[in-house]
Structure formats: C-alpha cells, structure tokens
Amino acid sequence: MNNSYHLNRIVENIEKVIIGKREIVELVVISMVCNGHVLIEDVPGVGKTSLVSALAKSIDASFKRIQFTPDILPSDITGFTLFNQKSGEFEYRTGSIMSQIILADEINRTSPKTQASLLEVMEENQVTIDGNTYKVPQPFMVLATQNPVEYLGTYPLPEAQLDRFFIKISLGYPLADEESRILSELQLKNPMHSLNPAAKSSDIAAIQQEVKNIHVDKSLCDYIVNIVGETRRSPNILLGSSPRGSISLFKAAQAWAYYNNRAYVIPDDIKKMVVPVLSHRILLKQETKLKKLRAEDILVSILNNIKIPVVK
Incomplete structure (x- = not known):
C-alpha cells in the first residue's frame, strides 16, 4: 500500500x-x-x-x-x-x-x-x-x-x-x-x-520501508552511474562525487517516484534529484570558479550531454 x-x-x-x-x-x-x-x-x-x-x-x-x-x-x-x-x-x-x-x-x-x-x-x-x-x-x-x-x-x-x-x-x-x-x-x-x-x-517509519520497494530498472541504474561518473571526469571538477552520491541519487529517485504515487522510477525522477543530491558532493577547480560557474551549472551541463535511457 x-x-x-x-x-x-x-x-x-x-x-x-x-x-x-x-x-x-x-x-x-x-x-x-x-x-x-x-x-x-x-x-x-x-x-x-x-x-x-x-x-x-x-x-x-x-x-x-x-x-x-x-x-x-x-x-x-x-x-x-x-x-x-x-x-x-x-x-x-x-x-x-x-x-x-x-x-x-x-x-x-x-x-x-x-x-x-x-x-x-x-x-x-x-x-x-x-x-x-x-x-x-x-x-x-x-x-x-x-x-x-x-x-x-x-x-x-x-x-x-x-x-x-x-x-x-x-x-x-x-x-x-x-x-x-x-x-x-x-x-x-x-x-x-x-x-x-x-x-x-x-507513519514515517512505514513509508521509509515502502520507498525501498520502488522498482528501478537496470538501465536507470546505469544512467545514475553515468551521471556520477561524469562528475569524476569533468575538466571543471577537481573532486567528483563518491559512490555515496550514487546511492543517494538512487534513493532520492525512488522517493520522488513514491511521492508521485508511482511504483517505479522514470528518468525524470533522477534528473529532478541530481542537483540537490550532488551539488555539495563535488569540488570545483579554481579556474572553474573564476569563470563564475557554479556546481549546479556543471551538473545541468552533464545531464544535457548524457543520453536518457528508454525504459521498456
């Protein structure tokens, strides 16, 4: 339920x-x-x-x-x-x-x-x-x-x-x-x-258990890994997100799907949560800061350059 x-x-x-x-x-x-x-x-x-x-x-x-x-x-x-x-x-x-x-x-x-x-x-x-x-x-x-x-x-x-x-x-x-x-x-x-x-x-304890049962397709797991992986490869980022960032993004997408009364995650759930979940987990290079680029800007750019999976 x-x-x-x-x-x-x-x-x-x-x-x-x-x-x-x-x-x-x-x-x-x-x-x-x-x-x-x-x-x-x-x-x-x-x-x-x-x-x-x-x-x-x-x-x-x-x-x-x-x-x-x-x-x-x-x-x-x-x-x-x-x-x-x-x-x-x-x-x-x-x-x-x-x-x-x-x-x-x-x-x-x-x-x-x-x-x-x-x-x-x-x-x-x-x-x-x-x-x-x-x-x-x-x-x-x-x-x-x-x-x-x-x-x-x-x-x-x-x-x-x-x-x-x-x-x-x-x-x-x-x-x-x-x-x-x-x-x-x-x-x-x-x-x-x-x-x-x-x-x-x-009620919160019961919901916390229910959220864990929200289905995440394998292609969406790969999508999360690709997003977090790009934070480690970006020329603008000194320190990318840790695996804890991947886990948190996975959980956040499940919770957002649950909040929207769905039993499964869609790509938009992941995209919605990328900035709030990952923005504080990356460290920008000094030259990136001098360009007045923010962590949020870099993450949006990463999202725009990664192909969105088609979930069957």
Whole structure:
C-alpha cells in the first residue's frame, strides 16, 4: 500500500508556515523518508528555523535546536559519562543530539572538532561514549544551516562532513507578493502556534520501508552511474562525487517516484534529484570558479550531454 498521501499532507502542513517554497519543502520531506540529512545554505532570516520546526510539528516528533557557537564542545552534542558517587557507577548524561529532529544551527561557525562529532550519529544513528553506544530515537534527521562561507568567522565544512548530507538546499528570498502574504498572516496569527501534526512518527517509519520497494530498472541504474561518473571526469571538477552520491541519487529517485504515487522510477525522477543530491558532493577547480560557474551549472551541463535511457 502506498502511503504517499501522508507526504502530501505533511508538505501542505509545512506550507502553512513556509509560504511559496513548495519545491524546497518537498525536497526536505523526500530526504526524511530516505533517512537522509539536509544542509540548508542561506543568508540569515529567510525561514530556515521555521522550516525545521514546522517539519517536527507536522510529524509529531521531538525537536531540538543546537546553536553551533565557537565555544560549543563535542560532549555538549553527544553527551558524556559522569561518576555517580551514590551508586558508585558511571552514568550517561544525554547530549542535545538525543532527539528525532535536530536543527544544527550555523554549523560552520563551530570548530572542526565539534563538527566532526556529528559524523558517527549522522551515519550510524548512534553515539559512542567511553566505549558504550547509545541509539538516537527514530525517525532521526539532522537539518544543518550554514551561512555562505564569505561570512566572517566561519569554518568551511570538510568533504567528509558534506558527503553525510543527503541533499543541499537554499530557501532564498521570497517574492514580493509572498513576503506581503507572510506579513498579512502574521497580523492575524502566528501560523506556527496553530500547526497540528499531519502524520505520526510511526507513519514515517512505514513509508521509509515502502520507498525501498520502488522498482528501478537496470538501465536507470546505469544512467545514475553515468551521471556520477561524469562528475569524476569533468575538466571543471577537481573532486567528483563518491559512490555515496550514487546511492543517494538512487534513493532520492525512488522517493520522488513514491511521492508521485508511482511504483517505479522514470528518468525524470533522477534528473529532478541530481542537483540537490550532488551539488555539495563535488569540488570545483579554481579556474572553474573564476569563470563564475557554479556546481549546479556543471551538473545541468552533464545531464544535457548524457543520453536518457528508454525504459521498456
């Protein structure tokens, strides 16, 4: 049974708070059903925090916001063990990461050591403290915000960290009529305060399993491999996407087909997901940057030069 109607309800629910950004909201929801994490790169004040908070409310999930300041320590995030003098034993004190939906706010303002504390939990859904592992609650998702690297006092995320993110998105500024609507609705009531769940956490777990059953033809698997392979051969790219990029593109295409109530993937599902899934996984050459070319431009060019398979 396809429960895609749950996803549509979640998207529409979030849209009560995030106006005019349906495509971005859809990508976040797609990432969630793929057990993926999201990197939101944007200027301050465009609704990143509201988006994450609305997602947590829409699936009735626990939510924590971690403000990544330069002085935050890894133990603040993962937790630590403390000796209890009464019991004579060490006890685990949970860190901020022990929640279902995590907003890692301004992740590139903290030190590389603290950034690295997220690597295990994003990959394994667990933290290891003094040799003991502790599972995070499910469904689990990290949505990290990052200011553009031109801002002062930021630490660019290393490639290993970037590769842990399923997709990268940018909200951007709203259009004039959308911004006017935001102000009008605030005058009546804050939509965040009246937001009710559109689905349960258990619904998400069921959908995550269903998405894995969406059929992907062998020719489309080859298509994904060709796209990712071209990122490693392009003269404009210094470092191409890893195999994790291929896997993520495969999963994203399955989820997009599911969201559109199909039991199989078509080439358009893959093309739709290439830029958000791969743009942060490639490193451009310096001369490419000097030409003012962006990762998105290179990926679109790669897509235009690869023959689209005909699925029978």
